[in-house]
Amino acid sequence: MQAAFPSTAFEDASAARFQSSLHPETAFVPHRKPIMFQHLQAYAGDPILSLVETFNRDPREHKVNLSIGIYFDDAGCLPLPEAVRAAQTQQPVQAQPYLPMEGHAAFRAAALRVLLGNEHLVLQQNRAVAVQTLGGSGALKLAADFLKRWYPQSRAFVSDPTWDNHRGILEGAGIEVGTYPYYDPDTIGVRFAELTQFLHTLDSGDIVLLHPCCHNPTGVDLSPEQWDEVLHIIQSRRLIALMDIAYQGFGDDFDRDAYAVRKAADMGLSFFVSSSYSKNMSLYSERVGILAAVCPNAEQAERVLGQLKFGVRRIYSSPPFHGADIAARVLNESSLHRQWQNEVYAMRDRIKRMRRQLHDALSQRLPQHDFRHYLTQRGMFGYTGLNEHQVQRLQDEFAVYLLKSGRLCMAGLNSRNIEYVARAIATVLQESETPS
Secondary structure (H helix, E strand, O other), X not given: OOOXXXXXXXHHHHHHHHHHHHOOOOOOOOOOOXXXXXXXXXXXXXXXXHHHHHHHHOOOOOOEEXXXXXXXXXXXXXXXXXXXXXXXXXXXXXXXXXXOOOOOHHHHHHHHHHXXXXXXXXXXXXXXXXXXEEHHHHHHHHHHHHHHHHOOOOOEEEEEOOOHHHHHHHHHOOOOEEEEEOEEOOOOEEOHHHHHHHHOOOOOOOEEEEOOOOOOOOOOOOOHXXXXXXXXXXXXXXXXXXXXXXXXXXXXXXXXHOHHHHHHHHOOOOEEEEEEOOOOOOXXXXXXXXXXXXXXXXXHHHHHHHHHHHHHHXXXXXXXXXXXXXXXXXXXXXXXXXXXXXXXXXHHHHHHHHHHHHHXXXXXXXXXXXXXXXXXXXXXXXXXXXXXXXXXXXXXXXXXXXXXXXXXXXXXXXXXXXXXXXXXXXXXHHHHHOOO
């Protein structure tokens, strides 16, 4: 049977026209084969992950990685909590069917209780729903797609500064992204008056991305009283709160770290929460997280859940089983749950010791400087106040790797490297102040 078009000639001509549309200077020549992908731009790389790659290539034995947000123990190893290890051995990996679009039911229900508390009214009234996601990043992506579809005119605002990928995920969904005032380098605190004034200028339906605890990258958090004021503005201005909590348990404890989430629910707000179990269960490569939505009533909650499931179906269809099953066992078995929380608190306390030791070591070397911010910041990260040039010097001269913003991962410090890091930071600070 003869084809309607001679396929080779037709494909050559179509491909050449396509190539010509991309590069008008290229004349249409029949039978010219296009070079696939030649019009693509090079990817500059993620600032955090690219820095890790540079660190891995560094041959210096004394190098120290304080860039990526991963918890390491005092031996510099990535530990697996014993409660997680115990849950993992309870059931060997075996063949599993696809999970439903919304994910592992026992994990989702338990993760909602971790966020909201066991007996919160919104749980009793079935006004909170959750879908299992590919870590916290997957939750943010799902939320961004949902918000773009159902609130297409809404703008999003992230703290200045914020985790780099917040902007990327929101812009990737087609949402216009701005910033709201947050960090004050002069006081090493929050520009709270400017923050609240700015929120009053936003339009109804605008999206505000909030860090309930352990702000990334600064480690500077709002107080409960400040959260109350921010949430009342969000309520009065009819703004959409999108909360990202990736470090629950690393600030004060699991309950106090969720203050903003629970307060918003108490107030009757409707909002989204992205929650990750990468850090507090050391399940980094398993990509375990949820996107939770708190809604006005059970009927709307079901509709939101349905649309989130539809969003999952259009991206990856269903989430992985293994990591969520481990997390579900830890969260649902009371003895494992208590053991896990205590292990997270041990991680939290080690980070606090590193803060104290870095503060003391720097204060001893540079008594004229005030390093109290290392003690008041919370969670994995600290804002050093170092500028980009100083950070580059640390990398080039001392093999100490920080983000160019000056963010330091406190969990990368240990008893073997902290004096070296303090000496390197002190040297860079001191020499930058010495007249040339």
